[in-house]
Amino acid sequence: MSRGNRDQEQAGGRRRRGRPTGGGQLRRTVDSYGDQSVRVIYVAGEGARTEPEYFRLINKTFGDRPGREKFHLKVCEPSNPNGLRPEAVVDLVLSEAEKKGDQDCEKWAFFDRDAEDNRDTEIPRAMRKASENGVHVALSHPSFEIWLLLHFRPFTSQENGRDAEVIKQLRNHPKADGFKEYDKASGDRGKGLGGGRGEALMREARGREQAPIRNAVRNARKLVTSCPHGDCSPKRADDLLAASKAARADAGSSGETAPESYETWRTRTGHAADCDPLKRDPSSDVWRFLADLEIATEDSY
Numbered sequence: 001m002s003r004g005n006r007d008q009e010q011a012g013g014r015r016r017r018g019r020p021t022g023g024g025q026l027r028r029t030v031d032s033y034g035d036q037s038v039r040v041i042y043v044a045g046e047g048a049r050t051e052p053e054y055f056r057l058i059n060k061t062f063g064d065r066p067g068r069e070k071f072h073l074k075v076c077e078p079s080n081p082n083g084l085r086p087e088a089v090v091d092l093v094l095s096e097a098e099k100k101g102d103q104d105c106e107k108w109a110f111f112d113r114d115a116e117d118n119r120d121t122e123i124p125r126a127m128r129k130a131s132e133n134g135v136h137v138a139l140s141h142p143s144f145e146i147w148l149l150l151h152f153r154p155f156t157s158q159e160n161g162r163d164a165e166v167i168k169q170l171r172n173h174p175k176a177d178g179f180k181e182y183d184k185a186s187g188d189r190g191k192g193l194g195g196g197r198g199e200a201l202m203r204e205a206r207g208r209e210q211a212p213i214r215n216a217v218r219n220a221r222k223l224v225t226s227c228p229h230g231d232c233s234p235k236r237a238d239d240l241l242a243a244s245k246a247a248r249a250d251a252g253s254s255g256e257t258a259p260e261s262y263e264t265w266r267t268r269t270g271h272a273a274d275c276d277p278l279k280r281d282p283s284s285d286v287w288r289f290l291a292d293l294e295i296a297t298e299d300s301y
């Protein structure tokens with residue numbers, strides 16, 4: 001079996017620390033992993049500041065909830081301060097997991113469909129590579145910042161890959177504390193989620209007001225429903241996620257699950273198999289990453 005096929009076969013599976021799936025070889029001893037009940041997920045994004053900081057917020061806020069499966073996102077840091085191209089994001093998450101002997105862990109790549117040149121060939125190539133190597137993809141259109149904005153308000157305007165309007169709305173939203181200077185200033189006041197921004201994104205529900213992260217999930221799901229393709233629905237993503245969780249439960253400790261076609265892998269976003277990812281303007285798949293982690297399903301969040 002080729003490496004690609006073997007990895008794809010394991011794509012739907014998950015590995016807990018210290019418990020290899022399939023033929024995966026552990027390079028570290030089980031003891032070196034500490035708590036074996038933690039679900040470990042490697043994550044990499046295009047941006048050097050904002051995405052890693054968002055993942056760390058998710059770890060801190062949701063990684064260790066009472067009565068819930070614990071998880072830890074292993075945040076892969078791009079070496080280039082200007083960020084990465086889509087295919088490089090896939091390469092980064094694969095190489096970091098491999099380096100640590102965690103190639104059987106779940107892996108997610110987050111990248112954008114923006115107006116830069118060559119994206120029309122780069123994104124399909126990056127997606128194909130991700131699928132063949134068992135990496136999930138969360139695509140945002142036009143940029144990751146639309147996902148941040150959806151925490152505070154819906155956004156349905158097609159911007160043809162430019163995120164100036166998204167960022168303007170984010171800076172000006174009254175509940176987006178700390179975002180006034182977002183991407184304007186250099187250093188900490190520019191990109192990144194310090195200075196109250198993280199708190200604004202992660203705060204719990206207040207009275208009748210929903211938690212921002214629940215707004216983000218709801219708003220992003222609505223964008224799947226209103227996708228110009230016309231046959232896209234977040235329910236499809238829910239059903240596929242439920243089916244893969246059931247398959248993993250059936251597989252038990254072996255972790256072996258059936259291989260997945262590229263079409264199924266693609267429809268995990270809720271979009272139809274023939275919905276062009278480059279034309280989902282605007283959209284963000286980050287919600288389904290949270291759904292997989294069972295985040296924002298409780299009343300308080």
Ligand SMILES: [Zn+2]
Binds near residue numbers: 227228229230271272
């Ligand atoms: Zn669609």
